[in-house]
Amino acid sequence: MTAMRPAMTKGPWVGAATGGGGGCEFTLDTPKTRYMNSTLLWEDDGSPPTRFKRAYANAPQEIEMFSFTQDDDQYVYGNLALPDNWDLDTVLCRIYWTENHDSSGSAVNWTVAIGSFEDIESLNQNYMGAVAVLNDTYQGADLLHITDEVAVTPQHNREVQDLWCVRIGLNAGTHPATPDFIALRLRYGID
Amino acid sequence: MSAPGMKYGSAKGAWVGEAGGAGCQCIFEPDTEKTRWLPAATWWTYTASAPTLIIRQYANLHDIEMYEVATGDYLFTLMPMPDNWRVATNIRFTIVWTSDAGAGQIGNSVEWIFGAGAFSDGDSLNQNYLPDTGLSDAFQGTHICHIPAKITATVRQSPAPIDMLMLRVGRDQDDFDDDADFIGVQMEYDAP
Numbered sequence: 001m002t003a004m005r006p007a008m009t010k011g012p013w014v015g016a017a018t019g020g021g022g023g024c025e026f027t028l029d030t031p032k033t034r035y036m037n038s039t040l041l042w043e044d045d046g047s048p049p050t051r052f053k054r055a056y057a058n059a060p061q062e063i064e065m066f067s068f069t070q071d072d073d074q075y076v077y078g079n080l081a082l083p084d085n086w087d088l089d090t091v092l093c094r095i096y097w098t099e100n101h102d103s104s105g106s107a108v109n110w111t112v113a114i115g116s117f118e119d120i121e122s123l124n125q126n127y128m129g130a131v132a133v134l135n136d137t138y139q140g141a142d143l144l145h146i147t148d149e150v151a152v153t154p155q156h157n158r159e160v161q162d163l164w165c166v167r168i169g170l171n172a173g174t175h176p177a178t179p180d181f182i183a184l185r186l187r188y189g190i191d
Numbered sequence: 192m193s194a195p196g197m198k199y200g201s202a203k204g205a206w207v208g209e210a211g212g213a214g215c216q217c218i219f220e221p222d223t224e225k226t227r228w229l230p231a232a233t234w235w236t237y238t239a240s241a242p243t244l245i246i247r248q249y250a251n252l253h254d255i256e257m258y259e260v261a262t263g264d265y266l267f268t269l270m271p272m273p274d275n276w277r278v279a280t281n282i283r284f285t286i287v288w289t290s291d292a293g294a295g296q297i298g299n300s301v302e303w304i305f306g307a308g309a310f311s312d313g314d315s316l317n318q319n320y321l322p323d324t325g326l327s328d329a330f331q332g333t334h335i336c337h338i339p340a341k342i343t344a345t346v347r348q349s350p351a352p353i354d355m356l357m358l359r360v361g362r363d364q365d366d367f368d369d370d371a372d373f374i375g376v377q378m379e380y381d382a383p
Contacts, residue, residue: 033273
């Protein structure tokens with residue numbers, strides 16, 4: 001096994017050393033996870049979903065969330081500043097959501113779009129060139145739903161230290177009521 | 192298992208997987224604590240009994256956002272957890288608070304309480320994750336920044352990676368007769 005790049009002494013060590021018999025490579029693999037809940041998001045000015053708190057009879061909390069009308073161009077937005085070592089690759093996203101209607105088995109289709117803006121770049125640009133759809137199936141009232149992880153490609157010229165603008169929406173589905181968005185989880189790679 | 196030549200600096204952790212022979216595959220997972228600063232603006236309140244979110248202006252030219260918390264008040268927040276969350280361990284809280292009142296009450300205690308529950312895909316959100324973990328901190332003076340030693344809290348409901356972690360902070364009955372002003376919480380969990 002060969003030496004493992006002694007310069008990589010900062011930060012966590014997670015990766016795979018493969019090979020052997022005189023050749024071995026260590027690949028740093030430490031994705032970063034960030035999230036956006038209701039406190040870090042704001043509603044679309046023209047077509048906002050409804051921000052509210054849901055109380056639960058048996059639980060010691062209320063949860064703040066956004067109630068979305070399907071296929072009604074309702075959105076919430078957030079942003080995130082990227083670090084120096086972002087790998088400029090796609091972003092893996094999950095949506096955390098719930099509902100309290102009785103109809104299980106119906107389809108709920110969330111959308112996520114990300115624009116990546118660098119220094120001295122106009123923010124007045126459309127970043128809807130690669131809107132990702134996160135499909136899920138409604139399982140029952142007051143259950144937490146976590147979608148599968150879906151890759152989202154940030155639009156524009158991706159650079160380290162960029163500002164991500166994130167838009168979350170809801171496409172048409174078969175759910176008869178108004179699904180409630182709780183949080184977005186984002187996972188990106190670093191070099 | 193050992194992995195010669197792959198140990199650097201002061202990193203502590205474990206080698207897992209297989210190594211040696213013509214082919215090797217090994218993963219080093221260091222023990223690394225992750226912290227999240229959760230300032231007042233990232234928390235919300237009960238609808239019925241809500242502490243007030245204020246921006247306190249200090250004469251020496253700076254403002255701080257905080258909740259004025261009375262006994263019986265609660266704050267909530269949540270966060271999706273990462274894939275590499277080491278759920279075998281507890282999480283830790285460090286609270287930061289102050290008060291603009293409290294005349295004559297130095298040494299009286301504020302009783303903070305912390306609760307944490309983890310929810311997986313398909314879990315009902317209508318579940319109780321109490322009891323809370325308590326922290327007693329003595330009032331030191333008006334406008335003093337209070338940062339008591341961190342406490343360890345159990346995450347209830349079978350925590351797992353990717354879970355949604357629900358947090359609550361509140362104030363129990365105590366002998367401090369004014370509002371305690373919540374500035375934020377530093378949460379600490381284990382992950383590579």
